[in-house]
Structure formats: structure tokens, C-alpha cells
Amino acid sequence: MKSTKKILALVLTLALVFALAAPTASAKARAVKIGVGLYQDSGAAVSGVKAYLASLEDTLNVKFAYTVLSTNDEALNVTKVQELIAAGCDGIIITMDGGTEAILQECADAGVYLGGYLCDFDTSFRTNYDKVFKNEFFVGTVADGGCGDELKRGYDFFDSVIEYNERTPDAPIRHVAMTTFPAFAFPYQQNFVAQFVEKVEEYNAANPDKAIEVDPFNEETDILMFRPMDSTYFTKHPGIDAIVSMCAGSFVYPTMVSAGVSDTMKLFASGYNDGDDAIFGSKGAYQQEIVCANESITYPLVLLLNKINGVEFPDQPAEAERKSCSTFIINSDEDLELFKNSVYLTFNGEDALFSPEDVLNLTAYGNPDATYAGLCEILDHMTIEDLK
Amino acid sequence: MKLPKKIFLSLLFPVLMFLAMWAITAANPACYVNGKFIFLGFDLVRFVITSACQSICVALAIWMQLKNGRFDFSNGAAMILTAIIAGNVGLKTGSPWITMLVAVVCGIIICAITAAVYMLGRLPIVIATIGVTLLYESLTYIIFGGGGVSTFYQNDALSIFGHLPGVLLPTALAMCIFLFYSNFTVTGRKGKILANNQAAGVNIGIWEEANVSQTGMFTGAIVGLAATIYVSQNNVLPQSSLSTAGIMFSYIVPVYMGMFIGLASNDVIGISIAAIGMAIFNYGLNCMNLGGGGWQQIIMGAFVMCFYTFSAQLNNIKALFRKNLKKEAAA
Numbered sequence: 001m002k003s004t005k006k007i008l009a010l011v012l013t014l015a016l017v018f019a020l021a022a023p024t025a026s027a028k029a030r031a032v033k034i035g036v037g038l039y040q041d042s043g044a045a046v047s048g049v050k051a052y053l054a055s056l057e058d059t060l061n062v063k064f065a066y067t068v069l070s071t072n073d074e075a076l077n078v079t080k081v082q083e084l085i086a087a088g089c090d091g092i093i094i095t096m097d098g099g100t101e102a103i104l105q106e107c108a109d110a111g112v113y114l115g116g117y118l119c120d121f122d123t124s125f126r127t128n129y130d131k132v133f134k135n136e137f138f139v140g141t142v143a144d145g146g147c148g149d150e151l152k153r154g155y156d157f158f159d160s161v162i163e164y165n166e167r168t169p170d171a172p173i174r175h176v177a178m179t180t181f182p183a184f185a186f187p188y189q190q191n192f193v194a195q196f197v198e199k200v201e202e203y204n205a206a207n208p209d210k211a212i213e214v215d216p217f218n219e220e221t222d223i224l225m226f227r228p229m230d231s232t233y234f235t236k237h238p239g240i241d242a243i244v245s246m247c248a249g250s251f252v253y254p255t256m257v258s259a260g261v262s263d264t265m266k267l268f269a270s271g272y273n274d275g276d277d278a279i280f281g282s283k284g285a286y287q288q289e290i291v292c293a294n295e296s297i298t299y300p301l302v303l304l305l306n307k308i309n310g311v312e313f314p315d316q317p318a319e320a321e322r323k324s325c326s327t328f329i330i331n332s333d334e335d336l337e338l339f340k341n342s343v344y345l346t347f348n349g350e351d352a353l354f355s356p357e358d359v360l361n362l363t364a365y366g367n368p369d370a371t372y373a374g375l376c377e378i379l380d381h382m383t384i385e386d387l388k
Numbered sequence: 389m390k391l392p393k394k395i396f397l398s399l400l401f402p403v404l405m406f407l408a409m410w411a412i413t414a415a416n417p418a419c420y421v422n423g424k425f426i427f428l429g430f431d432l433v434r435f436v437i438t439s440a441c442q443s444i445c446v447a448l449a450i451w452m453q454l455k456n457g458r459f460d461f462s463n464g465a466a467m468i469l470t471a472i473i474a475g476n477v478g479l480k481t482g483s484p485w486i487t488m489l490v491a492v493v494c495g496i497i498i499c500a501i502t503a504a505v506y507m508l509g510r511l512p513i514v515i516a517t518i519g520v521t522l523l524y525e526s527l528t529y530i531i532f533g534g535g536g537v538s539t540f541y542q543n544d545a546l547s548i549f550g551h552l553p554g555v556l557l558p559t560a561l562a563m564c565i566f567l568f569y570s571n572f573t574v575t576g577r578k579g580k581i582l583a584n585n586q587a588a589g590v591n592i593g594i595w596e597e598a599n600v601s602q603t604g605m606f607t608g609a610i611v612g613l614a615a616t617i618y619v620s621q622n623n624v625l626p627q628s629s630l631s632t633a634g635i636m637f638s639y640i641v642p643v644y645m646g647m648f649i650g651l652a653s654n655d656v657i658g659i660s661i662a663a664i665g666m667a668i669f670n671y672g673l674n675c676m677n678l679g680g681g682g683w684q685q686i687i688m689g690a691f692v693m694c695f696y697t698f699s700a701q702l703n704n705i706k707a708l709f710r711k712n713l714k715k716e717a718a719a
Contacts, residue, residue: 042535042625220418220677231435232674235426250623254541258438258551258621259431262544273623275539 032062032308034301035084037069037077037094039118044274048344049294053301055349059356060305060363065089071185071226074099078106085110091139091304093297097121101131108137113307115300116141118292120148120322122187133320139303140320142379144292147324151188153290154195157244157268160288160331161212162203164266167332173266177215177237179222179229180246189246193217196244215240229255242266242287249273249286256285272330277340281333288331293382294344295353296325302362302375311364313372325379328387338387353386354378397652401645402665409672419675427675434552435674436667441559442621443663445614446639447646448566451659452607454643455570456599461517462502463611464636465524470494470615471624472528475537478619484548487540488558488616495612496605498524503604507597521630528626536625550620558613563656565613569606570655575599641666641692648699 036053038046053064065087070076077099084092085106091113094103100121107114120143124132132138145151165172178196180189197214204211221236229252234240242265245252249269256262262279268288280286306312330339339345343352360366362375413419413427420426446467453460473494478487506516528536541547548554569576575598618624627635642662650658669691673684698705 043538047535230674231431232426232671235429235431235675236421238421238424250538254621254623257541257544257547259434260551262542273538274535275542278539279542 030061030309032060032091032305033065033087033089034062034304035065035067035081035087035089035092036117036297037067037080037084037092037096039069039071039095041066041068044272044345045291045294047347048342049297051347051349052294052343052352053297055352056301056356056359059360062305069094069096070098071096072098074102078102081106085112090308091115093117093300093304095119097123100124101128104132104135104137108135111137113137113139113304115139115304116322117297117300118142118144120144120146122148125322133322135320138320139300139307141322142296142299142325143322145290145325145327147322148188150324151191152195153188153246153270154192154197155199156290156329157192157196157246157288158199158203160268160329161242161244163331164287165210172210173212173241174210175213175215175240176242176244177222177233177240178217178244178246179224179233179252180217182223182225185226186247192246224251227251231255231259234259234261240265242268245269247271249276249289253279253285268331272339272344277336277345280330280336288329291328291330291339291344292325293328293342293353296379296382298354298359298362299323299325299375299379302359306364309363309365313364313370313375315372317372323376323379326381326383328382328384330384335384338384342387353382394652398649398657398661401649402661402668405665405668409668413672413675416676418677427672432668432671435671436664437552438550438555438621439667439670440660440663441555442614442617443639443642443666444559444660445562445610445617446636447642447659447663448562448656449607449610449614450636450640451643451646451655452566452569452603452610455655456603458506458513458600458603459517460502460607461514461630461633461636462499462521462524463607464632464634465521465528465627466495466498466502466608466611467615467618468624468627468632468635469498469524469528469531470612471619471622472531472537472626474612474615475540475619475624476532478546479537479540479543482546484546484554484620487546487619488549488613491616491619492609492612495610495615496608499604499608499611500601503600507600518630518633521632525627525630525632529628534626536623537619538623538625540619541621541623547620549616555617555620558616562610562613563660565606565609566656567654569603573602575602641688645692645695645699648695648702 038049040046050066057063065084067080067084069080077094077096081092081094081103089112092107093115095116095118097116097119101124104114114137119141121132121141125148145153161173161176178193180186180193183190200212200214215237218236221233224247233255243252245267247269248271249267250271250273252267252269253262256265256267262285265285266287267285269286270290272289272291276286276289278284280289328339328342330336341351343349362370362378364370410427414425446463449463450460453463470491474487474491477490478484502517502520505511505520506513509516511519528534541550549558571577578599642659645662645666646655646659648658649661650656669688670684673687678684678687
């Protein structure tokens, strides 16, 4: 009898131990808090990403906390991350590569994981790779478009100008000038300028009767120091038909309105601002806007959740990576109509490219068959075509 | 002082500024595009008028309180909050006139609240106004979903008061309100005594609370007109951490310069002239590609410091000249 009881106790104990030890893919993930450091605290992009993440909360058992980072104050960014850690965040997603090493140190000390969103972490990639990308607490980042040499945004701008000219043969664009942000913050925008000029020169050689004149890029005039363009821009670029703005249109359009040229001059820009639909395409000055889908945050989010839940993809790379992401290139009225149905503008999680169940199935704990390759593949399917 | 002399002294600053910037930009290769000198042109007129009109309205609001002995930190926050409210109402109604009306009414209400807090709280003006500034800034994150107002300035029909010629109307109204208050109201005239010596003014029977409340309402009207121009020219975002004080301080230069220039005429003309002169200065810097970032701040700061030093020491400079002339005459 006594031995029977002992055997039964042993069997029950072993069963309990195996039950606790066995990874259960269908077990609900523990409650997690993720901090998100965005680059601004208002606007369509912010509202859209918050709406998307809110739609994931119940299914993923995640709560999100938000803060706003600085474009030029690294100490402030470290402080903001400290605040998120103090607020109980298990993982943090940031949109700036400023003070990253110090931020990772704070995260490592607290056992918190860090990911990137809308940022290629270029400075860390080129100058501090070992301490950032090889850090076990850094899960990787997804860029706002391409990374490094994969960035061909200058070609996108050229294509949009040509598409506009084909749509409006009676009033084509024949003379453009450009603007960029400073190189210390956006080093690849100068590459975009070179790409655009390269394509224009090729086009002009093949189509001399439709040649497009590009004003030489003037570093003193054409670089916007994160302030609206000043009104002398139009005096310094007389006779232009359009502005090819590698920076956000919100830094250029107000000056166009003040100068009284918004009815006649066209604007090809990056980013999208509230109300731009009323002045886009056939309705106004904007002819191109390039936007990265809010849903690209899924990449760092899934990696963070995997880490926090103690699981990994079978094909997980040894080091963190920075990934390129396809973008919404909106350069026609038809594109805009598709874009208006995305979560970016509807602020409704049901309009997102991925449902909460889709995202759960991308995680290693939610789907034992999920792979890192599968997670990366979604980044190639965030174009206007995917909104159809 | 005779009228021609008053006019000459009043116009001296902007004329000298224009001539100086003309000479400097003419010698700068960056101010020539395809052989054409870009400083002189309609862009100069447009930039100076639209820039100066905004500065004049905000400076008048600041000066109205300052000349009554109070430095009000909340004018910037009041302007931003008013701009957000009026801008969103304007977008819904589609009328720039309703926008201006709502802005004036909101400005009056908000500044009246500030005055009430100061009077009832018996707080020093700095404490009271910083407190309401923080309150108004927090409200910008609550009203209209915390999105500010971002599309008003993009609408040509709505933003007429931000561009020529519409920008002249709210500016003219602001100047008229200021002149009316200063010269045709009892509290406006008595306010000069409060500015010189608040304690003595109260002791001789000037009722400060009447001054505070009436000044608050007139200031609110001017703030509303400033907000009308501001929302017609800018993307107005919610603010926090006393950032609106920075917005307000960016318009304070014409206040102090106008006090000096206005010695030849009156403070309204002085502030207007100072704003025009500084707008010409800024345009010249923009032409030379020094209009953004650190260089503009350095040059502007150095110029303003020299101006203030000169104006503060003018009597000593005059006395020195007279002394030297006497010595030469004696010799």
C-alpha cells in the first residue's frame, strides 16, 4: 500500500513537472507591456499606429505605453526610455538612433528588450555595430523604406514625375528644384538627390524634346534645418514647375501657400499629413507622398514578444538585423483612394493589413511553425497594391 | 517735437535697416540668381508685411500688459489655444470671418480667466500666468482630439488673414484696439501710473482690479486677432512644457525696440516700425542663406543686444557728445 502511494505520488509529480516544462504553443502568452517611443505625439501616422497596436492588445495580451523621442537630444531619449522601463515595460520599440548604446545599456540592466521601427539605425550600423546589433537585448529594426544601398527613393521620385507628365501632357513638369533634410540626420537623402539627377539625365538623353531641367542642388538654400522652407527659396529657384522634396511636405507646403504658388506649382514629397487628401492629385499641389505602413511595426513587435516569452524562431539569425520595408507610394488619385481605406487614415484596426490572429500566428509562441523568414516576408507586402 | 521730425525719427530705423541690408546683400554673391539681385522684389514686400503683421499683434498683446506693470507669460498659450479652437471652428463652418470672430471671443474669455486667476488667487503675476500657461497647454491636448489644427493654413479660402492683403485687417484692428484702450479709457490712462510704481498707484486710489480685468479683455481681443493670423500661416500643434512661452518670446523683440522708437511718436507706431525693421533684417539674412539655424540667432542676438545697449545709454551718449562739444568750443 505504502509503495503504491509512493508510486502514484511519483507519477503525479512527474506528470506535473513535464506539464510545466513542455512548451505549449497554444498556451496564452503572459501579460506583457511594450513601450513605443515615437517621433511625434500627434498626426495621422501616430493615430494610425496607435489604432493598429490597440487592435492587437486583447489577442496578444499586450498593453502599449507611448512616449515621444527627440530628433537631436540623445540624453532626453535615454530619459524617455528610463521612464518606460520604470513604467514596467518588458520591451521597447524606438524610432530614433540617438543614444542607442546608452539606451541599450539601460535596457540590459533592466532585462528589457529593444527594437526599432521606421529607422534604419544607420549610425549604429556603421559606427557601433558590435555594441548594438550584436547586443542580445537588441532584436533588430525595420526601416522607413530601404536600408543603406537598398534605398532608391530618388528613382521613386523620378518615376512619379514621369507618371505625372504622362497624365498631363498639356502641362508637363519641365523644371524642378529639390529640398532635403540635413545630412547629419538623414545621410541618405543626398543619395536620393544624386539618384534623381541620374535618372533625369538618362531620360533627357533619350528624350531631348521632353527634357526636364533640375536646378543644381544648393546646400545653403535647399537643405531645410527642420524648419519650414523660407520664402526666398522661390526667388532663388525662379521658374520652377515643381519641388521634389525629399523631406516631409509639411516643411514645404506652408511656404508655397504663403508665396501664393500653391495653385500653380506641384510638390512631390515624403510623408503624409492630415488633410493632404484635399490638396492632392487633381485637387491640389501634392502629386506624390511616400508613406511606410503602420503595420511594419509588426516586425520588431513579434521579435520582442518572442524574446519576452522565451522562445525563438528555428531560423532566427544570430545577430539582430535591420530590414527594409516596402512603402505606399501614392502618386495618383486612384492610389489615394486606396490609401484612404488603410488604418493609417481610418484609425480602425479592422482596416489593417494584418488581423490580431495574423500577428499571433507570426510569433513563435503563437505558432510553432512560424519562421523568421515568414516574418520578414510580410515587409515586402506593404505597398499600395496590397491595399487592393 | 514737430511733426516732420517725429516722422523722420520714426522711419529712421526701418530705412537705415533697409539701406544696410541692401548694401550687405548687394555685396554677397549668394543674393544673385542668374545675374538677378534677389533682395529687391515683391517677395521682400510680401515677406515683410506678413511677418511684421504677426509680430505686431503679439507684441501689442505683450506690451499692453507690460505697460500696466505686469509681465504675462500666458499670451503664447492663449494664442495657441485660441488658434486651435478658432481654426477647428473655421474648418467646420468654412468661413474665415467666423474664425476671426470666434478667435476674438475665445481670446477675451481666456485672458479674462487669466485675469481672474491673478486677482482672486492674489498670486504674483509670474506665478499666476505660468500656472495658467500650463493649464492652457494641457487643454491643447484635449480639445478636438488633441490634434491641433493642421489644415486651416492650407485652405486658400480660409487662410485669407494670413496673406496679403487680408493680413492687414486683423493687424489694423489690433492697433485700433490698443490705441482705443490706451487713449480713450480711464483705466488705460491710469495704467501708466501702475507701470511706474504699482504700490504708489494703488495707494493713491487706482483700482488695480479694474485695470487687470479690463486690460485682460482688451489683451484677449488682440490675442484673438494674433491667433487668427497665426492659424492662417502655421500648422498649430498641441504644446507642452511651457513651449508656448518660447513662441511668445520669439515676438518680444519689437516690444522693447518699439518702446525706444516710440519715443518719437507713440508705442503702437514704435512697435510697428520695429517689427517692420526686424522683418527686413530677417529677409536680408534669408537672402544670404543665413536665415535658418544658429547664424540667424547669433546675428539677431548681437544686433538686438547692441540696440538695447545703445537705447539704454542714449542719454549718457548725448551727455558725452555735449561735453566734448563744449570742450572743443572752449578750446
